[in-house]
Amino acid sequence: METQSIPWREKVQLIVRFLRGSIHYFVVALLCACLGMVFNALTPQVIRLTVDSILGAEQPSLPAFLQPLLPLLQAQKLHALWLAAAAVLLLALLRGFCNYGQRTQLSRGSESFVKRIRDGLYDHIQHLSFSWHTAHSTGEIIQRCTSDVDVIRTFVCNQLVEVVRTVFLIILYLVIMFRMNVRLSFVALAFIPIVGLSSGVFYRRISGRFQAADEAEGDLTTCAQENLTGVRVVRAFGRERFETDRFCEKNEKFASLWIRLGRLLSVYWASGTLLTCLQVMVIIVCGIVESVHGNMTLGEFLAFISYNEALSWPVRSLGRVLSDMSKAGVSLDRVGYILRAPEEKDAPEAAPHSAAGDIVFDHVTFGYGETPVLQDVSFTIPQGSTFAILGGTGSGKSTLVHLLDRLYDLQEGRITIGGVDIRSFTRESLRSQIGLVLQEPFLFSQTIRENIAATRPGAPQEELRSAAAIACVDEAICEFPEGYETLVGERGVTLSGGQKQRVAIARMLMQRAPIMVFDDSLSAVDAETDAKIRAALHESLGKATVLLISHRVTTLMQADCILVLDGGRVSELGTHAELIAKPGIYRDIYDIQMSSDDRRLLGKEGV
Numbered sequence: 001m002e003t004q005s006i007p008w009r010e011k012v013q014l015i016v017r018f019l020r021g022s023i024h025y026f027v028v029a030l031l032c033a034c035l036g037m038v039f040n041a042l043t044p045q046v047i048r049l050t051v052d053s054i055l056g057a058e059q060p061s062l063p064a065f066l067q068p069l070l071p072l073l074q075a076q077k078l079h080a081l082w083l084a085a086a087a088v089l090l091l092a093l094l095r096g097f098c099n100y101g102q103r104t105q106l107s108r109g110s111e112s113f114v115k116r117i118r119d120g121l122y123d124h125i126q127h128l129s130f131s132w133h134t135a136h137s138t139g140e141i142i143q144r145c146t147s148d149v150d151v152i153r154t155f156v157c158n159q160l161v162e163v164v165r166t167v168f169l170i171i172l173y174l175v176i177m178f179r180m181n182v183r184l185s186f187v188a189l190a191f192i193p194i195v196g197l198s199s200g201v202f203y204r205r206i207s208g209r210f211q212a213a214d215e216a217e218g219d220l221t222t223c224a225q226e227n228l229t230g231v232r233v234v235r236a237f238g239r240e241r242f243e244t245d246r247f248c249e250k251n252e253k254f255a256s257l258w259i260r261l262g263r264l265l266s267v268y269w270a271s272g273t274l275l276t277c278l279q280v281m282v283i284i285v286c287g288i289v290e291s292v293h294g295n296m297t298l299g300e301f302l303a304f305i306s307y308n309e310a311l312s313w314p315v316r317s318l319g320r321v322l323s324d325m326s327k328a329g330v331s332l333d334r335v336g337y338i339l340r341a342p343e344e345k346d347a348p349e350a351a352p353h354s355a356a357g358d359i360v361f362d363h364v365t366f367g368y369g370e371t372p373v374l375q376d377v378s379f380t381i382p383q384g385s386t387f388a389i390l391g392g393t394g395s396g397k398s399t400l401v402h403l404l405d406r407l408y409d410l411q412e413g414r415i416t417i418g419g420v421d422i423r424s425f426t427r428e429s430l431r432s433q434i435g436l437v438l439q440e441p442f443l444f445s446q447t448i449r450e451n452i453a454a455t456r457p458g459a460p461q462e463e464l465r466s467a468a469a470i471a472c473v474d475e476a477i478c479e480f481p482e483g484y485e486t487l488v489g490e491r492g493v494t495l496s497g498g499q500k501q502r503v504a505i506a507r508m509l510m511q512r513a514p515i516m517v518f519d520d521s522l523s524a525v526d527a528e529t530d531a532k533i534r535a536a537l538h539e540s541l542g543k544a545t546v547l548l549i550s551h552r553v554t555t556l557m558q559a560d561c562i563l564v565l566d567g568g569r570v571s572e573l574g575t576h577a578e579l580i581a582k583p584g585i586y587r588d589i590y591d592i593q594m595s596s597d598d599r600r601l602l603g604k605e606g607v
């Protein structure tokens, strides 16, 4: 799946959009963090006071509210030392409280933030067009909704807060340091842009590598997902070795990308450590010179060193945050790519319409890409009739259904139902009136009852059973120990292809749609069951318009009208009797398919 970079302004808007409702947690967390910094900054001052005025003989400089303590500090050195120790303890306790507040608020904020992203993404994906879904791999969509969302969460909830905290800390410490010694503070300050610059260079270099690693992870997920979904094919064709090799190859590429990334990170961290040591060394040397010249007391020197050391780690971590920012930037691009995809939207004038009336395909031309799949296709399906479509593989039969259901939008021509262009229907009203059974039906990992009742939850059991009986699957369901409560899917029973198709037919019948489409949906049942189902459907469908697609002539021959598609064009149109009366594709297929068995079966059906 491609990833276009989205502008930073849009990335910020994206974050702000999902932060709504949880911003107060982050504000409180930040306040706690800043307060913790203040308490942190007071500890070296206690040390300075202890060294200079309790152990040494300097006149203590205390803020006005602490002036009453002065006589106590000067009178009894031991009491003063206890007081200093108690102050350090108190500051540590206060820092602990702030830390606790920061973490609890952050975890609440981050959980509600990430929940909002997941909900937003899921809801958006539900409204993306079918063409978008077919164009993008499921594995990668899942990866973007899980790992990428996680990277964004870590960035917003930990690193972004860390940046604000670090900036506050740098300002606070620099103010204190400048008040203590301006010259030495300038030396400490000079290192900040150097560290910042090296982080910036690093940030630019690493961004592309993170993107490549993420794309490799997407490939790996897709490969694993495909393999697990197609496990039957893998086993049947003995492709285990091939699949393992394919996975290993992708896994190796993924691992080597991360190793290269790790190497780059190590270079950064090693050079950062070197820079920090250099800065500490320079400050110690300059501080000693300042102290020797009497520009600093010993206590001030010690306090300055601890401020400087406390400053070096956050400045470096700023570099790490910047590098993580590049990763988060890539993840925001990838999640943003999904969120930017346009949702299926009805035309402003679209409204719910009744799907009663004739269905007309009027000079329809359509292609998924450059090559047209359907060319100038025109035909009419009278309301209440059974209309069949026959055609070779890839002739465009399913494409007709995709267009009727508006899974894809028409490029040329128009389709009308009862004289109303299907583009004037809201998609919901159109789709709710077209019952669809696909060649490869999908059943949810729920009970058979829930699957059949998917279109009408809460429908009475008798109705479910009668729909299942029409689809000739009721008997098979009742044979399961748990009957209709049998769970299907990975954690339940595995239904045969034919059983799945019949459950899907029952599900569609529950919809009671005025238009019913069977897209090669009896291909997995034997000819006899196919005939039984058709007979039962014939009796129960009433006034519904039925569109029947099949490769099997016996399935189609009773239809009111049969259309033969050839290479995306209408080749023949007429009743079974009309079509076999003249040479053409239909008669050829009929002659090939009609074995003596079929003729016997036809005799049974009385055709």
Ligand SMILES: Nc1ncnc2c1ncn2[C@@H]1O[C@H](COP(=O)(O)OP(=O)(O)OP(=O)(O)O)[C@@H](O)[C@H]1O
Residues within 6 Å of the ligand: 134, 368, 369, 373, 391, 392, 393, 394, 395, 396, 397, 398, 399, 400
């Ligand atoms: N989502 C898609 N994207 C691109 N091409 C597609 C897509 N779906 C179908 N096609 C192509 O369109 C052509 C017609 O496909 P369609 O599924 O309509 O044929 P069909 O007659 O139903 O075939 P079959 O009987 O094998 O199911 C084929 O060449 C197919 O490769």
